Amino acid sequence: MHLHLTKFLLTKTLRLVLLVAAVASLSFVLVSRSPIDPVDAYVGAAIMKISPEQREMIRERWGLDQPPLARFARWAAQLARGDLGVSTIFNEPVTSVIAKRFITSLWLMALAWSFSGLLGFVLGLIAGAREDSPADRLIRLYAYTMAATPTFWVGMMLLMVFSVYLGWTPVCCAWPPGLSIEQATLGQRLHHLLLPALTLSLIGVAQITLHTRQKTVEAMHSDYAIFARAQGESTLGIVCRQVLRNVALPAVTLQFASLGELFGGAVLAEQVFSYPGLGRATVEAGIRGDVPLLLGIVLFSTVFVFTGNTVADLLYRLVDPRMGEGQGGTA
């Protein structure tokens, strides 16, 4: 079992390294082909005061005076030492930009992630256990609608209704203006998180609901469920004793695998709610051509999503004894 686990982790690590290398090269090619001139974006309105020589100086400061291949080599060498370089728009190390922003995003993502997971699972169970009942139809309608709705639109609708018309929730920021993060109470921070997190969860719920519902329906029609029913077990009893166990595993896997979507959704939600997290930094890095920061964020999200998927795989092994021992180390 331990040997298997070690082998499993080694394989995973190797894959991660390969993945990071591939993602890094691909993203570098993509961003270096981008038509955005970072110097233009940086200079902005001061364009009339900047001579071509000064532009060269800015390019030199950022290392843009070198050909793309040399830049990539230098960047890769830095990366190997764990240094992601210096963000051009923030003029500070990429690692510290990401660290600062990710802490803010983490609150949002953690809340949305747990909320959508729990709610989605419960809704899926209810819908699946009472297939074709009005409750099932309602839940399905909701899930299909949400699955087809863009995050930013939901965000804007919620913002208009709850923040602008009703004034129940704040319109921006991660805590009240004028207070420091230490002064802001947990209540205030949650209050500011509420709408962005709700936006993210409402969308995230759809996938896990539909998935769980499908699995529940299958389980409800399985031989063991029919047998239990023949023995006089109630629907609730079947769900609790037979179905739950079989459905939980795929749901947990899906939930961990959904970290990628969560990350993507956070970018949009943060944009709509002026929530100063990693998502907004990503957008700024993109539109202003901050290559080191953009690459740093891409790599960071790669590792983040990969970790999520690995945790899902590990959970499978830990939870289902058939997987860890029966088969070999590769999953």
Added chain:
Amino acid sequence: MQTFRFVTVMSFPRKRESREIFGFRVALCFPGMTSGSPIRMIICMGLCVLLLAAGCGRQQQQSHPLPASLTLAVGGENPEGYDPTLGWGSYGNPLFHSTLLRRDADLNIVPDLATTWQLAADRLTWTVTIRPDVVFADGSPLTARDVAYTFNTAAVAGGVLDLANLEKAEALDDITVQLRLKQPDITFIHYLITLGIVPERLHGPGYGRRPVGSGPYKLVRWDEGQQMVVEANPYYYGVQPAIKRLIFLFSGEDAALAAARAGKVDVLSVPSSLATREIPGMKLHVVKSVDNRGLMFPCLPDTGAKTPHGLAVGNDVTADVAIRRAVNLTINRQALVNGVLEGFGRPAYGPVDDLPWDNPAIRFKDNDTEKAGILLTEAGWLDVDGDGVREKDGIKAEFPIVYNATDSLRQGLALAVSDMLRPVGIRAVPRGENWDRIKNELVHSTVVVFGFGGHSPLEMYKLFHSPGPEPSYWNGGFYTNGVVDGYLDQARAAASFADSIPLWQKAQWDGQTGFAVAGDAPWAWLVNLNHTYFINQCLDVGRSQMEPHGHGWPITANINEWQWTCE
């Protein structure tokens, strides 16, 4: 066994959540205590801390019912930090820093840190003496060495300040600094006005995130992407600001407007399209600006010539000065102000309207289709085929007007101008493009809607002096007039700023020639915007300076004079 594992799975997400949310909070308060401690203890401690914090926070809010601080949503976040040597403060004021000189409400040059400033007869050496009593916000003295350091550092920092003309800055003693230039250039005085002085001792990487200067305010905290809190600097040598604490919100425009409606913002910059609305508790404050918009004409004919980077140069229609003048005469500028700017602006006749170096003689009567028609007919532009568009030598009087597609104001101007030109037989086709395409393909061969306007005549020089081979936005129309070049060069080389003013004015129109409409008309200037702000009814913001291009932050130029008027 199976049951046990199952339970683990079910409770896993919840446990994770607790650790992430509460654990993080604790990690913030007591770094290092989370590792190795039992999770339950951490959660308990976290909860205690949170409850305490919750109690404190609420109490604190209740004890300050009066507005102890002023909340502004006027932009001003500088993502790379507040380092003047990289260009912070070159628009508006550096707030945390003071400058050698400054411009007063009428844009006259007045002393700030400096007591005397003199340009030597060789026009290369500035000698500036500074006040002896000035200290930075940390209490350390500001000497001539700090000034010299600031200028020398800015010259090589590679930011948005172009100090390439600076040979060297040197401190002669504690209060005297000498700035030596490579070439005579009176517009260098602009850096004496805008470059905030940094302390040599504290400056270095990361300075922009914890700036220390000698300005009226000091940075207290900056939550990036969200807000900035500043407080009055007790060591400031000038008049102490009446408002001791300012909060700058950096949320988007929509969020700021919503916050203002909720009564959370005291100063809000809004585009003119929103200025006609009402916000309870706020009044409209309109500031005149030289933030202009105009059409740049390619002045060379299209001979197939290209710049070294391969951009097409020239346009056969706009190369004819009669077309350029006719466009200028036809446009009804007041109608543009009323229709496109909602009345918040004034007609623009030149690039520097109402600035000290503006030449009032360049004004002319516009909305004159009759005169434009005669001019075009005399120049040989006639509508022979009767399609409503004039022709000359087989070329139709037709050109595109290109504007940045994301800017609705420029779009509005382009559409309105196109409509105004139709009756005189000129067909202008508005077309939205992105800046990259404009800069990398179109700038030298099509008419482009540009916006400029700054507090230095250097901009005028760049716009109208004969261009280099690859000018980009510096005279992208390739306008050339030897007489104008002469005036511009003389103005730059003048012995004092006052001496340069008549020369700047002559470059516009000297009675014979110039870049005004009566002369070569290489541009059709359209409008100067008014910058619109909503401010708290109880706030007096004094008399605002005429603002440069850039709406928002410049309003803070006189912020230490602002006062609450209600009790």
